[in-house]
Amino acid sequence: MADDFDLDTDDLERRMERAIQALRTELASLRTGRASGAMLEPIQVEAYGQMTPINQLGTINVPEPRMVTINVWDRGLVSKVEKAIRDSGLGINPQTNGTIIMLPIPELNEERRRELTKVAAGYAEHARVAIRNLRREGMDSIKKARAKGLSEDDAKLWEGEVQDLTDRFIKQVDQVLEAKQAEIMHV
Incomplete structure (x- = not known):
């Protein structure tokens, strides 16, 4: 049974992509001047x-x-x-x-800009948490398959794929946040 284990990485990727889309929507609602x-x-x-x-x-x-x-x-x-x-x-x-x-739309003052960058960082952290939760789900399903007889080598391979996916989406969150913070601070 363990030989036919196939983690649906496409589903994980779609769900992580939705976390990025939710972040972009939240950031779009921030007033940048x-x-x-x-x-x-x-x-x-x-x-x-x-x-x-x-x-x-x-x-x-x-x-x-x-x-x-x-x-x-x-x-x-x-x-x-x-x-x-x-x-x-x-x-x-x-x-x-x-x-x-x-x-x-009035000009933003420096203090308000700094507040908005903190709000944006909070939105980004929520997105990171959502992505990490999806990572945990993937890792949990690998552990369950491991308990049912999945080889250690295969488990490591799957864990590496899930981690690579997670790292890629966390990097995207950081890039989206960096762009939004630059937009907010631009006078």
Whole structure:
């Protein structure tokens, strides 16, 4: 039975890739002093009796490097969208003009930039933990196969593959974090 052991490294790789994608999504929501529609993704608005993402209530555009606009489709939701943005903690003061909400993005000061790099590092650490947990799952399945008769040489081979995969994705996390921190600190 141990001879037919085959660890699904493709599945591990897909799951690690999802951890990287989740990290990129979280980092995109950080305000860097440059306008981005992605920074509004985590904001939910009470609309039609349930919490709804802003991008499902209007069109988000970035007409200028320091301006995001939201063209809210339902006039009755404009004030709710505006309130959700104020309460989001982004530090942006929305300005309304009919059904269009304008979000001027202010310059970040040095202290706020440093805080944001720490937040980004926290997001990266969560991604590293997720990848290490996947590594542990892979190693556990190798141990179980070892208990069922998998040879020590084969076990070492599989462990090496899982470790190489883990190292590759941890390196990706570090590269993504480094790029985001450079973007945040760029004045």
